[in-house]
Amino acid sequence: MRKSYVNNNIKINExxxxxxxxxxxxxxxxPYIREILKSKEDIEENSFIWNDFNKRFIELIKERxxxxxxxxxxxxxxxENDEIIIxxxxxxxxxxxxxxxxxxxxxxxxx
Amino acid sequence: MIQNKLSFHQxxxxxxxxxxxxxxxxxxxxxxxxxxxxxxxxxDKPLIEGKLEHLRSIMxxxxxxxxxxxxxxxxxxxxxxxxxxxxxLHIHNIVLKSSKPNVKPLVFNIGNSLLSDIINCFDxxxxxxxxxxxxxxxxxxxxxxxxxxxxxxxKYFNFFIPPFFAICSLILFSSSFxxxxxxxxxxxxxxxxxxx
Numbered sequence: 228m229r230k231s232y233v234n235n236n237i238k239i240n241e242x243x244x245x246x247x248x249x250x251x252x253x254x255x256x257x258p259y260i261r262e263i264l265k266s267k268e269d270i271e272e273n274s275f276i277w278n279d280f281n282k283r284f285i286e287l288i289k290e291r292x293x294x295x296x297x298x299x300x301x302x303x304x305x306x307e308n309d310e311i312i313i314x315x316x317x318x319x320x321x322x323x324x325x326x327x328x329x330x331x332x333x334x335x336x337x338x
Numbered sequence: 339m340i341q342n343k344l345s346f347h348q349x350x351x352x353x354x355x356x357x358x359x360x361x362x363x364x365x366x367x368x369x370x371x372x373x374x375x376x377x378x379x380x381x382d383k384p385l386i387e388g389k390l391e392h393l394r395s396i397m398x399x400x401x402x403x404x405x406x407x408x409x410x411x412x413x414x415x416x417x418x419x420x421x422x423x424x425x426x427l428h429i430h431n432i433v434l435k436s437s438k439p440n441v442k443p444l445v446f447n448i449g450n451s452l453l454s455d456i457i458n459c460f461d462x463x464x465x466x467x468x469x470x471x472x473x474x475x476x477x478x479x480x481x482x483x484x485x486x487x488x489x490x491x492x493k494y495f496n497f498f499i500p501p502f503f504a505i506c507s508l509i510l511f512s513s514s515f516x517x518x519x520x521x522x523x524x525x526x527x528x529x530x531x532x533x534x
Contacts, residue, residue, distance in 0.1 A: 261349060261451045268428045268449035313427055313450065318408055320454035324461035337409055 230293050250327040253319040260320050267313065284312065342370050344469060346462040350381040351455035355469055371470040383446050395419045397460050404457055
């Protein structure tokens with residue numbers, strides 16, 4: 228899915244390290260994640276946070292991902308990507324505890 | 339006897355546990371092993387309180403529901419005490435049924451932000467060394483898919499393919515140089531040796 232000509236598989240220790248970084252970042256960013264989720268709940272009153280986040284998310288995807296891939300096209304489609312974004316944010320918000328690493332790992336294996 | 343009180347906060351949700359230490363187990367006086375009362379306060383929502391068995395049921399309900407929500411399965415949880423279902427992707431409908439007769443069930447909606455606050459309060463309780471409660475092991479179970487995880491598997495295909503190709507190419511290349519036994523050529527040689 229990424230813009231890369233090298234198709235290397237991620238190693239297990241790299242995967243673990245990425246999970247640990249993600250969990251630590253989620254702890255730090257929890258108030259922001261919560262506000263984005265809340266903004267989507269009452270979109271009529273408080274839509275700008277969600278819109279800003281969505282805009283930036285699409286910008287980053289276009290910049291770093293292979294936009295010819297069907298999976299990436301799905302991520303860019305605003306009608307379809309809501310569910311993927313909300314579920315991803317929910318997973319991050321559920322994994323901010325001390326056992327967050329194990330929880331996120333289990334979620335990813337089950338995803 | 340003065341009861342211990344512990345609170346776990348996460349943004350708009352707050353969980354309070356009241357109880358006593360189990361002195362027969364030589365526990366510290368600030369420990370809670372015998373939970374006598376608990377309450378969950380959510381901003382702008384009714385207060386939820388009950389006995390220990392209610393707390394366990396509610397915690398299990400929220401953990402199972404959050405798992406269903408993420409795993410793309412139908413997000414509905416039903417039990418004697420609590421029902422949770424998704425109204426849509428952002429709103430979750432909760433029905434709390436009282437164990438006392440002739441008491442109407444308590445119905446309210448929460449959004450994703452409140453759901454994550456509640457889950458985080460329960461996580462804090464589960465991880466707290468000061469409260470001894472039967473741990474919810476729903477999320478600590480390692481899924482079956484882990485067995486086939488990432489690079490741990492031995493890639494037999496990749497292991498055998500290079501030598502297989504090497505042998506095949508060797509056979510193809512060397513086959514062009516095979517010396518075929520030709521009987522005609524042999525007779526000609528014999529004639530040259532014995533010209534008679």
